[in-house]
Amino acid sequence: MASLPSIGRPxxxxxxxxxxxxxxxFFFGAFYLYPxxxxxxxxxxxxxxxxxxxxxxxANYRDLLASAEFGEVLGNTFRYSLGVVVxxxxxxLVLALLLNNRTALSSTLQAxxxxxxxxxxxxxxxxxxxxxDPQYGLVNYVGGFLGMPPVDWLGNHRIALWSxxxxxxxxxxxxxxxxxLAGLQNISQDYYEAAxxxxxxxxxxxxxxxxxxxxxxxxFLFITLTIATFxxxxxxxIMTQGGPVHATSIYVFFIYxxxxxxxxxxxxxxxxxxxxxxILTLTYGQHRLFRRNVHYAQVG
Amino acid sequence: MKTRTLLKxxxxxxxxxxxxxxxxxxxxxxxxxxxxxxxKVRQVxxxxxxxxxxxxxxxxxxxxxxxxxxxxxxxxxxAITTKTAPAIFHxxxxxxxxxxxxxxxxxxxPYIKATGVKPEDFVAGLSQHGYxxxxxxxxxxxxxxxxxxxxxxxxxxxxxxxxxVKVPTTWDELRAAATKxxxxxxxxxxxxxYEVPIDWWFWHGLLYQAGGTLLSADGKQAGFRQKGGEALQxxxxxxxxxxxxxxxxGKDYNAWEVTNTDFINQKAAMIxxxxxxxxxxxxxxxxxxxxxxxxxxxxxxxPTGGTFFVMMKDATPAQKEAGWAFIKWMAEPAQAISWSQNxxxxxxxxxxxxxxxxxxxxxxxxxxRVAYEQLKYAQKMPFAxxxxxxxxxxxxxxxxxPVIGLKTVEETMAAAEKAANDILAGK
Numbered sequence: 070m071a072s073l074p075s076i077g078r079p080x081x082x083x084x085x086x087x088x089x090x091x092x093x094x095f096f097f098g099a100f101y102l103y104p105x106x107x108x109x110x111x112x113x114x115x116x117x118x119x120x121x122x123x124x125x126x127x128a129n130y131r132d133l134l135a136s137a138e139f140g141e142v143l144g145n146t147f148r149y150s151l152g153v154v155v156x157x158x159x160x161x162l163v164l165a166l167l168l169n170n171r172t173a174l175s176s177t178l179q180a181x182x183x184x185x186x187x188x189x190x191x192x193x194x195x196x197x198x199x200x201x202d203p204q205y206g207l208v209n210y211v212g213g214f215l216g217m218p219p220v221d222w223l224g225n226h227r228i229a230l231w232s233x234x235x236x237x238x239x240x241x242x243x244x245x246x247x248x249x250l251a252g253l254q255n256i257s258q259d260y261y262e263a264a265x266x267x268x269x270x271x272x273x274x275x276x277x278x279x280x281x282x283x284x285x286x287x288x289f290l291f292i293t294l295t296i297a298t299f300x301x302x303x304x305x306x307i308m309t310q311g312g313p314v315h316a317t318s319i320y321v322f323f324i325y326x327x328x329x330x331x332x333x334x335x336x337x338x339x340x341x342x343x344x345x346x347x348i349l350t351l352t353y354g355q356h357r358l359f360r361r362n363v364h365y366a367q368v369g
Numbered sequence: 370m371k372t373r374t375l376l377k378x379x380x381x382x383x384x385x386x387x388x389x390x391x392x393x394x395x396x397x398x399x400x401x402x403x404x405x406x407x408x409k410v411r412q413v414x415x416x417x418x419x420x421x422x423x424x425x426x427x428x429x430x431x432x433x434x435x436x437x438x439x440x441x442x443x444x445x446x447x448a449i450t451t452k453t454a455p456a457i458f459h460x461x462x463x464x465x466x467x468x469x470x471x472x473x474x475x476x477x478x479p480y481i482k483a484t485g486v487k488p489e490d491f492v493a494g495l496s497q498h499g500y501x502x503x504x505x506x507x508x509x510x511x512x513x514x515x516x517x518x519x520x521x522x523x524x525x526x527x528x529x530x531x532x533x534v535k536v537p538t539t540w541d542e543l544r545a546a547a548t549k550x551x552x553x554x555x556x557x558x559x560x561x562x563y564e565v566p567i568d569w570w571f572w573h574g575l576l577y578q579a580g581g582t583l584l585s586a587d588g589k590q591a592g593f594r595q596k597g598g599e600a601l602q603x604x605x606x607x608x609x610x611x612x613x614x615x616x617x618x619g620k621d622y623n624a625w626e627v628t629n630t631d632f633i634n635q636k637a638a639m640i641x642x643x644x645x646x647x648x649x650x651x652x653x654x655x656x657x658x659x660x661x662x663x664x665x666x667x668x669x670x671x672p673t674g675g676t677f678f679v680m681m682k683d684a685t686p687a688q689k690e691a692g693w694a695f696i697k698w699m700a701e702p703a704q705a706i707s708w709s710q711n712x713x714x715x716x717x718x719x720x721x722x723x724x725x726x727x728x729x730x731x732x733x734x735x736x737x738r739v740a741y742e743q744l745k746y747a748q749k750m751p752f753a754x755x756x757x758x759x760x761x762x763x764x765x766x767x768x769x770x771p772v773i774g775l776k777t778v779e780e781t782m783a784a785a786e787k788a789a790n791d792i793l794a795g796k
Contacts, residue, residue, distance in 0.1 A: 117446070118449065119468075120471050204636065224619075226773055312619070330439060330761060331762055332443070
């Protein structure tokens with residue numbers, strides 16, 4: 070809240086400011102704040118959307134935490150998130166380092182890599198359903214030439230989640246590449262020139278200059294990618310619907326399933342609140358963890 | 370001044386949005402109808418709605434597509450909360466006891482009486498009273514059969530003939546036939562003998578074929594553990610031991626699509642799927658296709674499926690009148706015949722089935738008739754509000770685990786029976 074002058078009428082300017090942000094404040098409140106608060110309210114009721122709501126206290130939370138399926142879903146979500154974050158950042162960093170020059174080829178490649186990030190999840194998911202089809206898909210077809218036995222990418226319960234990780238990395242890779250590139254281009258050439266004078270090799274340049282000065286970017290990517298993967302939904306809903314059995318059921322899909330397959334609105338809302346707390350804790354934890362190790366370059 | 374003008378503008382905009390909900394009186398009387406078909410059937414539905422609107426000027430039906438049955442069910446519930454539900458929609462039988470008990474549906478008895486519709490004209494096994502076992506309770510008619518179906522067995526006649534295999538009529542024969550029809554190349558299977566979605570509907574059929582029932586005789590307890598286990602074990606063995614059945618991947622209707630595609634592409638010689646696909650499969654296969662009863666264990670059996678028309682209690686009297694006019698029109702012989710012939714759903718009107726037109730059609734297209742004949746072995750569903758939860762939460766998501774090998778059949782069925790009993794007990 071902006072602090073209002075304690076004496077007299079609020080300044081005209083202040084009022085104008087509020088008037089100007091009113092539309093976005095309205096939408097923020099109506100479509101973001103209100104649903105969150107309402108979810109908290111719903112989470113202590115038993116409600117199927119049709120019959121009257123019944124207050125049941127914390128039973129929804131208890132049921133969730135006691136259910137084996139919820140445990141599986143949490144495990145799947147962490148695996149999916151960790152897989153995507155590590156691979157996307159690792160591959161993204163390597164690609165960014167390779168593309169960190171201002172040639173025409175580099176720009177073209179950057180554009181190519183970024184296209185998949187712009188395409189909608191639905192299109193990407195449908196595309197990969199075909200690519201990964203065990204009988205007619207391109208992946209197994211190419212694999213066959215290399216002597217690989219056919220793999221049931223989405224139907225095998227041990228592989229399906231990792232197939233989704235792979236597709237997600239393919240889809241989002243343009244994002245870490247672009248952000249890393251921006252980070253790399255912010256590092257002053259002076260450091261490298263000084264290092265060259267001192268006779269530093271490629272690895273030393275990376276280890277003692279690039280990596281430390283890239284940490285703000287790394288932390289930013291780590292947090293945003295973690296949040297994004299915790300919010301993953303479309304890819305599961307379209308490619309596997311959480312199956313086989315619960316092998317690819319990740320958090321938001323589980324919420325959706327509880328709400329719109331089983332009409333357990335209270336339980337779904339409780340899961341929403343737990344998810345909210347989880348992401349908050351994770352983000353805060355990551356922030357704390359990295360705060361001490363982030364190096365900001367002196368600009369100027 | 371500027372500030373005030375801006376504030377006024379903002380306020381005016383808000384008021385405009387609030388008032389934007391249109392309120393107008395329109396002639397003819399219009400009713401919303403939500404439907405949930407994809408592909409070919411959607412086209413047929415849209416054509417029939419158009420035909421209805423063109424056939425008279427008093428009523429107008431606004432049809433809109435709402436995703437598959439389960440997606441539509443979710444939207445209906447959400448729409449009730451926001452008071453934007455349609456006057457009529459169609460719904461799977463398993464969801465009906467729950468919806469009826471919730472009090473959102475209108476009894477159709479007064480409409481039936483007022484417009485002279487004869488309930489006995491509906492094919493008995495397909496009507497609401499034929500579908501449900503009420504356990505002695507009395508329930509009025511609140512649902513009119515619309516697209517009604519049964520699962521049947523489809524087979525690739527060319528493949529069976531080439532191997533000298535007779536159409537199987539028992540589980541043992543099915544197993545033997547599938548063994549002969551499976552074609553292997555090394556460890557790769559080129560043709561699967563048999564394929565069926567690991568789905569509640571087909572499992573339910575096998576449960577009754579094995580002589581079981583879903584609930585106990587009084588409808589108060591789950592009673593499927595042993596025979597339901599036998600049914601599931603049959604699939605587990607065919608998939609894992611004999612390796613002659615393909616488990617189509619995907620949940621709900623995705624697995625059904627895979628099954629159809631494999632059959633069309635001659636990757637599967639025999640499949641179970643709905644009679645609703647007769648028209649679609651006939652048009653798309655490039656071989657001689659036959660349909661037959663699903664094989665028997667102790668008896669032939671199968672659930673009926675598809676949907677019924679229902680009406681929302683909250684709709685206005687005018688909307689209800691328009692909605693009923695459409696429902697009634699759809700059930701008339703001419704429409705019932707055209708609907709059935711263009712899709713493969715079982716014709717719901719007894720006079721229509723007896724008509725020379727339909728008899729001639731059945732003679733020329735015997736594949737369409739099998740489901741109608743199999744109706745005499747159709748099993749009833751319990752009229753229990755718990756039914757939809759038993760289907761969606763207890764059976765459907767857990768059938769796959771033993772087939773994949775994650776759990777044993779015994780574990781799965783014991784857990785399912787316990788969960789079903791908890792739901793029946795209102796826990």
